Amino acid sequence: MGGQAFAKSDPPIPTPRMPPEVYAQVLTQTHAVLRTYFGHVDSAVEAPGKETYGDVDILVYGPFNPTWADLEKGSTTVAETLAKALGAKKYLSQKGNPTVNFAIPWPGQDIEDMTKEDKCIQLDVHTCFSLVSFKWELFHAAHGDLWNIIGSTIRPFGLTVNDQGMYLRIPEIELYDRKKSMIFLTANPSEVLEFLGLEEERWWRQFRSKEHMFEYATGCRMFRVKEADDPNEAEEDMTGEAAAAITHNIDGQEGGEKGKKKLKHNDRQRMAKRPIFKEWIDEFIPRCRERGNFRKPRASREQIQQEAITRFGVQEKFETRLKEWNLVKHQDHLWRVVIKGSIPLDGIDPALRAAATRTLKSTIMEGVEFEGVIPKAATKDEDGFYDIDEVRRFVMGNWEAAGRIGLARQDAKAREAMKVKAEKREKEESDARERKRKEVPA
The missing domain is CATH 3.30.460.10 (Beta Polymerase, domain 2)
Structure with a gap:
């Protein structure tokens, strides 16, 4: 077609x-x-x-x-x-x-x-x-499926190459939010090829055959083929993103049926649509395993991560992104687990519990005074983190009082809303009477 x-x-x-x-x-x-x-x-x-x-x-x-x-x-x-x-x-x-x-x-x-x-x-x-x-x-876009091949090699090492450039993924973030885990490194082809250990001059010429292209891809310094199976070794129950996120003991590409299970979902889809990529996984890698080629580890994820940070000058970006992510996780944990999770459920009036959670959140996370003071539990360190133990102690010791305060605030708001509503209705009735009076002939 x-x-x-x-x-x-x-x-x-x-x-x-x-x-x-x-x-x-x-x-x-x-x-x-x-x-x-x-x-x-x-x-x-x-x-x-x-x-x-x-x-x-x-x-x-x-x-x-x-x-x-x-x-x-x-x-x-x-x-x-x-x-x-x-x-x-x-x-x-x-x-x-x-x-x-x-x-x-x-x-x-x-x-x-x-x-x-x-x-x-x-x-x-x-x-x-x-x-x-x-x-x-x-x-x-060069060489068709070559980036699919190289991508499956470098992905376990925390690198991603897409249509914008090369990125380093932060391992602590990527399983939760892949996009936020990505730190831009470069969109310079020469820098990318040098970092991956691939010959630049050869890149810009068409390969004579698929085999020549496969051999070129093995020049990537992260390429490694897994050693032949140990019959006494239990099969790993790990697939997709979980397998791709391993930060230690990256033992190489496996190919064949077992290797497919460890590919990302997108790579498995590519195998169904891209014959060259399928041949790489199904034929070339198993052939390398049989011959015992490319078994020696040449790099670890930690090594590649540190080299990328240094080479492309992204230390500050990396640390800032990780700190911001950890702070978001900390705040989410503080709210869902420490505050809400420390208030009893059994035998508690749901309205009282809901009022307590609202009051405690406003006090601890939004700086609203509690009984006239800002408690120690609402204090954050210079990086924005709370003392989890202090917060838990405060919640467990004050949730009932917080609930009563919350209900009182809720009642006050309700009375104020009713007052505003009544005043609005009275004004509308007054305006209607005035309009009617003006319509009556003298």
Whole structure:
């Protein structure tokens, strides 16, 4: 199947897969056209061994020529301008989406003579909004499934590479909130490859075969293959994110059926959709295990974490994020476990208990006075942490008094609300009488 962007057009436009010679011809021609409009035009290095291509993907970065001001004067969009220049039969563009899909004639066809049955080629032009993102996307999209392979290698070591850059994950946070655990390191391809121990010059050329690409991936200094099974060793009951979060004794990739169980859910899904990644897991890694290759540990998660912190200068960010996270957890524990959890449940009037929790929370966590004073339990250290034992003692010794105070406050609020409501009703009735009086003829 080819690109599918135009499959639901009215009428549908056929865009079948292309043989390599057609792909190469279209790539060269469209690059030449787009370079007359953009300062930077390129396409990511393709995966090895592809026999057909579904579409043509091109990255561009400005400045666009003619300028946006020139286009606005002529009521023409960038997409319309490029469609004419590329001889496109149709294009698809959505506001806010940096990618425009073009259906361009198959080489040898004239747009004027095309029928609805004639096949086209799907060309996707993606606009980057900075030179940094242009270079990074070229890097990140290179070689097809290679980043899936490298990603499964570096993930247990606390590193993540996505379409924005390389990140270090904080182990204490990632199982609870993966996004908040991520500290940005760099979006510089050279820095990433150097840190991972991969040869940069080789990266920017297409691999001759999948095997050559697999061998390149093993150059990552975090790559290790698990030793052959010990028949007396119990099988680990650990899968997915739990396995990926181990910080000690990372014993290498296993591959095969047992190895699949330790992959993240996303990686297991990739195996079903990405044949090259599946071959890496199902065939290449087991083959390395049989040969006894790559068994020696080359790094630990702790080592990689400290190297990344030092190399990319993120010590302060790392410590601040961890401190903020620990403070949030501390406050949540203080409220749910220490305050609410220290008030008895059995045989207690629910209204009294609810009033006690509200009062104690306002006193300890919000600084409201309790019987005319701020208790010691409400005191925080310089980092914002409470003395848990002191809070627990205060709650257990004062929850009944807090409940009575809370009920009294609640009653006072209710009386005040009733008073306001009565005054409002009286005013409305007074205004109505006044309007009625004015309507009566003299």
